[in-house]
Amino acid sequence: MVLMAVDREAAYxxxxxxMKLADARARVPDLKAFDHNVLxxxxxxEQLADACLRYTPMVSVSPPxxxxxxxxxxxxxxxxxxxxVEDAEDRFDQAGYSLSWxxxxxxxxxxxxxxxxxxxxAEAQLPVSALAMDDKTHRALERAGLYHIGxxxxxxxxxxxxxxxxxxxxxxxxxxxxxDRPIDPIRKLANVTTERRFAEPLTHIDFAISCLxxxxxxxxxxxxxxxxxxxxxxxxxxxxxGDVARLAIETAPATRDPALFKRLLKERIDxxxxxxxxxxGYDLIRLSIVATDHLEMEQYxxxxxxxxxxxxxxxxSQLSVRLGRTQVQHFMPADSHIPEQGLLALPALDxxxxxxxxxxxxxxxxxRPLHMFDPPQHIKVLAEVPDGPPxxxxxxxxxxxxxxxxxxxxxxxxxxxxxxxxxAGKGGLTRDYYRVEDIRGRRYWLFRHGLYGSEKVNxxxxxxxxxx
Amino acid sequence: xFTKLExxxxxxxxxxxxxxxxxxxxxxxxxxxxxxxxxxxxxDIALSKETPNHxxxxxxxxxxxxxxxxxxxxxxxxxxxxxxxxxxxAETADQPITWVRDHGEARRQGRLYPPxxxxxxxxxxxxLYIDAADSIAVLRAAADAVRCAPIGAVIVELAGKNPKGxxxxxxxxxxxxxxxxxxxxxxxxxxAAPMPSAAFSxxxxxxxxxxxxxxxxxxxxxxxxxxxxxxxxxxxLNARLEWNRETRxxxxxxxxxxxxxxxxxxxDHKKIRAxx
Numbered sequence: 001m002v003l004m005a006v007d008r009e010a011a012y013x014x015x016x017x018x019m020k021l022a023d024a025r026a027r028v029p030d031l032k033a034f035d036h037n038v039l040x041x042x043x044x045x046e047q048l049a050d051a052c053l054r055y056t057p058m059v060s061v062s063p064p065x066x067x068x069x070x071x072x073x074x075x076x077x078x079x080x081x082x083x084x085v086e087d088a089e090d091r092f093d094q095a096g097y098s099l100s101w102x103x104x105x106x107x108x109x110x111x112x113x114x115x116x117x118x119x120x121x122a123e124a125q126l127p128v129s130a131l132a133m134d135d136k137t138h139r140a141l142e143r144a145g146l147y148h149i150g151x152x153x154x155x156x157x158x159x160x161x162x163x164x165x166x167x168x169x170x171x172x173x174x175x176x177x178x179x180d181r182p183i184d185p186i187r188k189l190a191n192v193t194t195e196r197r198f199a200e201p202l203t204h205i206d207f208a209i210s211c212l213x214x215x216x217x218x219x220x221x222x223x224x225x226x227x228x229x230x231x232x233x234x235x236x237x238x239x240x241x242g243d244v245a246r247l248a249i250e251t252a253p254a255t256r257d258p259a260l261f262k263r264l265l266k267e268r269i270d271x272x273x274x275x276x277x278x279x280x281g282y283d284l285i286r287l288s289i290v291a292t293d294h295l296e297m298e299q300y301x302x303x304x305x306x307x308x309x310x311x312x313x314x315x316x317s318q319l320s321v322r323l324g325r326t327q328v329q330h331f332m333p334a335d336s337h338i339p340e341q342g343l344l345a346l347p348a349l350d351x352x353x354x355x356x357x358x359x360x361x362x363x364x365x366x367x368r369p370l371h372m373f374d375p376p377q378h379i380k381v382l383a384e385v386p387d388g389p390p391x392x393x394x395x396x397x398x399x400x401x402x403x404x405x406x407x408x409x410x411x412x413x414x415x416x417x418x419x420x421x422x423x424a425g426k427g428g429l430t431r432d433y434y435r436v437e438d439i440r441g442r443r444y445w446l447f448r449h450g451l452y453g454s455e456k457v458n459x460x461x462x463x464x465x466x467x468x
Numbered sequence: 469x470f471t472k473l474e475x476x477x478x479x480x481x482x483x484x485x486x487x488x489x490x491x492x493x494x495x496x497x498x499x500x501x502x503x504x505x506x507x508x509x510x511x512d513i514a515l516s517k518e519t520p521n522h523x524x525x526x527x528x529x530x531x532x533x534x535x536x537x538x539x540x541x542x543x544x545x546x547x548x549x550x551x552x553x554x555x556x557x558a559e560t561a562d563q564p565i566t567w568v569r570d571h572g573e574a575r576r577q578g579r580l581y582p583p584x585x586x587x588x589x590x591x592x593x594x595x596l597y598i599d600a601a602d603s604i605a606v607l608r609a610a611a612d613a614v615r616c617a618p619i620g621a622v623i624v625e626l627a628g629k630n631p632k633g634x635x636x637x638x639x640x641x642x643x644x645x646x647x648x649x650x651x652x653x654x655x656x657x658x659x660a661a662p663m664p665s666a667a668f669s670x671x672x673x674x675x676x677x678x679x680x681x682x683x684x685x686x687x688x689x690x691x692x693x694x695x696x697x698x699x700x701x702x703x704x705l706n707a708r709l710e711w712n713r714e715t716r717x718x719x720x721x722x723x724x725x726x727x728x729x730x731x732x733x734x735x736d737h738k739k740i741r742a743x744x
Contacts, residue, residue, distance in 0.1 A: 333583075435685075443678070467686075468541060
């Protein structure tokens, strides 16, 4: 076993990552060792990345223990870049984390410098291992007498590429700040962002809510100029102790209505599993509109009247926020002849153009049930002949005598979806559906799973639906 | 002089008030809530004799109970078909029917199957389906939906004998909201214990044997309806209705109960004992 990380005290005693546990124990007998939890580390890093969103919207996670912040144009709240870094250091320190940082022109340079505790301009002093190539390359470079990045940078590129491949040249350029690379921010950039900073943290939730409402009004003013409305609104409440609370609201059609926003926000907060806790107070509240849609100015009729579509959409948004977006559904037909796969229940928020459903045959009674069991439920069936219609069946511990039936309606399995499905016996089981009515007048949809004799010796029976 | 002026003003005021209140009461008298019908003439006339307002009133709460838990699909279908007829009769013909259902119930009773709706003559695009976690969430969502005027009809489906949160107050709230917004509301129960409610009517629905087609095949859906309660004091109304998809209406089903029902066969213990 190997040490993955050590605390400050252990580092002082001369232990470090990569050291064998047995060796470390030999040096420090009363060493406390814990299992390395990779997931918890990643989650913590993401939480810290969220907290860093207060400095810039462009925050990227660089595992295992680095964060990249693109602060170009974000220093206007602080006197200088260094003041921003000081603020970050203070906050991390308060939360109990030590920090090693570097400012540089490109992300790779900043990462390499920070890992080695150097500052901008000292790129030449970095060891060749900062290139993050494989160990073999690092060793080969050192054997050639090239210990520092500076040694490499002086050499002609052509020879290096010929010996170590083109990736070395690219990495070298990135560290030297010659070539930039885009970073992958943890959050998509919002269309409109508005925020409030407070000198004195807000400790009451009602103030935070009214602040969010004001921010929304500010944001939609910007949207109005572009003829757009908000579809997805994200809110981030930064607590002064580094905790971050996030809220998101999705609306059915695009909206600019503050009253609707207020209602949805209330629903959202009511539906939270753990309620918002201001703790020591929020010192920064940000509202961003992540998704927008085209929305023209509306003119209401002079004589008044209701906005029918708007009210209905507001109902959909409100219920989606309260119950969850997948709980408010509308149905769409799907292209499959397998009965349980013939439909999609989509969130009503993602309304698309309606698709045509199959028309029923005139004069025929309903061929498909009103309610369907998915998965089908197993039943015991007595039939006069093994491949004939059911005579009596037992479902949920009750026996039903069949008085009328129609069938079978044979539905083949999707053999083309299976491996070697075209070969006999590998295409899956065919279903023989019967619409039956028991003597009390209840109508059921039953099927025999597998053709008797050719596909299965003793086919099972299932109930798949209930007719009106 | 001032008193004189005041007096005249008072007189004018009272005149206006009188006129206004007279007008208001006249208006209220003239507003008769429009009705929706089953389409089966004798039942509609029995429900309300005033021409042309046969059938049941719109903008009210109606309860539909399944006679047995096994009849709940029939009860659901009848509710849906009535909701569709109410939606056609009202001015909200292009608005969706909102169906609020309990999540656990959907698992037990089977989920709503849109191709089956098509087979009954209802376009699934007109259904807004809401899957709520428990009965309280169902009632809350239903209350919001009923209050929302541009909705064709609302179906509230509640499972269990005594769902949590359902009481006289809850039904009264739904009924009042329905009256105010004009949205006809149906409460669908699969095994209900009798309880006071503010509903305008309460029906019991059971499946009935269908009229056999050629080769003894299963026919069109037939429902056995019993009126349990009616605000107008009607009682003991019975009907056996068949749904006709083409005309989108119910029609009286011919008597087709040729097969004896199971409940008719009973052991006569007294006779057996006497014989012994």
